[in-house]
Amino acid sequence: MIAGAIIQGTAQGINAFMGGRVMMGFGNSLAQIASPMLLTEIAHPQHRGRLTAVYNCLWNVGAIIVSWLSFGTNYIHNDWSWRIPAILQALPSVIQIIFIWWIPESPRYLVAKDKSDQALSILARYHANGNAQHPTVQFEYREIRETIKLEMESQANSSYLDFFRTKGNRYRLVVLLSLGLFSQWSGNAIISNFASTLYDQAGVTDSNSKFGLSGGQMILSLIVSVTMATLVDRWGRRPMFLASTGGMFGVFIFWTLCAGLYGEHGSPGANYAMIFFIWLFSFFYSFAWSGLLVGYAIEILPYKLRAKGLMVLNIMIQAALCLNVYANPVAFEAFGLKHSWKLYVIYTCWIFCELAFVYFMYVETKGPTLEELAKVIDGDEAAVARLNLEQVEKEVAIETHDVPQKV
Structure with a gap:
């Protein structure tokens, strides 16, 4: 990642910049597998759930820092407006490589x-x-x-x-694939990648206003996700997944209605309600999916399949992200801003399917040690x-x- 950041920051052309991006992605993939596994396996059993949940929430810290940094460097009227953020990507890795010797x-x-x-x-x-x-x-x-x-x-x-090879492992594979898919296909990718378009639909066109709304939403996500992560051992994983997914389903129903009222009829106030539901959706997504995505995956995997399972999860996440990046723009263009509610209807139906899947398939993992969790899934064959x-x-x-x- 350090090499990738340096190549990006010093690139003299698009090919070198893209090469640095590829190198950065390769290093980041390894870190995404190793970091949560190590954290989970050295954590005290009483702290395991909270620590692994908080870990994945801290992505929001990076997102907030990058957003404000990019906002500031945007006022630099030369190449350093993008070179500074690119080079500073190496800073977390430098800190990590210094302190790894004490881990x-x-x-x-x-x-x-x-x-x-x-x-x-x-x-x-x-x-x-x-x-x-x-x-x-x-x-x-x-x-x-x-x-x-x-x-x-x-x-x-x-x-x-x-x-x-076994019923328990097939169950694990299905849950891993669902975690990767649901974490990116619940409508959150629309907010992450198309926030500007969403605010255009709501009548907010000023770039500074959009940035302020997006920045505030990320801060809300950080606060909610970290707070919920500290309560994971009190409330349990399954209830939090159900509350989070159920909340997203309810929000999308009203978000879709408001988008339809404003787009089709120009109903006054519906645009502001859309902004409210965008923020409320972030609240419910952060309620569980931000923190439990990686932690829950690690908990259901036995030692010998833990690294491979995280690789499967990350591949599914990246595949879902790729499809989002290419499919959502086509959908927005096909429906148009006034009829975007039709896209939201599709997401509403999909999230209902997610809710049903979580209800019937996600088991509770609160309490047992990592080794004992095998009994929850494999039963007497564990x-x-x-x-x-x-x-x-x-x-x-x-x-x-x-x-x-x-x-």
Whole structure:
């Protein structure tokens, strides 16, 4: 990503600039897979849900910074108006490459590579202030070790074909594909990519007013998504997905009505109502989809399929984004600004299908450890250690008990 940013910022032609974009996209794809996996696997079980949910919400921070930076450099009347934002894309990666040396390795990765002592040390340091004999640490360590051992025994090497070999893995694949598709096809891409067109439809044509509305909407999304992410372990994943998707469905009904009233009849006030529903849609989308998209995907995947599953998710996201970029402009042109409500009818029906799918297919993942979550999906066939926390506590107490010496 650093190299890609430098190439973009110093490009003397469109070909070099596009080459830098490709390099940036390649590096970003790797980061999107590695970062949430590492965060999830080193997080304390009590904090896992909140941390992974907050992680994906922070994309809004980057979006806000880039928006205001680009707004400021827009007043520079030379090439530096675009070179500065392009070069500054390297800054987060520079910060990351400096501090990565202080980030611990995943205990699950270390166990899989026969470095169990290092794994136990990391669990003890970050989950029990260095106490390797703490019952929680011992339970996590033994469960990770036994579960990975079972996974390795069942199949030495994993492949993408594993997603088709068991009922549980087929379910995981379907949910992963739905996460990637729904996260981009719920109408949010219209707001992200065609905000200017939407505000034109609502009668807002001034560029500064559009920028202010878009900037305020991103700030709202950040506040809502982070707030909801901190409540994910209290409310649960499934209720939040249902509330978010149901809210988007309801908003699109009224958004479509207002677009029709203003476009077809010029009804006074309908244009301002459209702006309100655009913001309200962002509220409901941020309620769950911003934070739970990656976190939920990681939770339903076993260790051996975790990286491959995230790759499937990201491929689906990018495919959906590509289709949005090419299909929505065609739809807007075909229907015209006055009849854009017809496009919104399609989205309304689609979001209803999403709501039904979420209701029948998304299971609750709140509570269990990453290893225990396999039981939720695979049932008795789950390749997971069968440990009892109370038994582990007794064994740890016996091992750490000081036996008085005989005199």
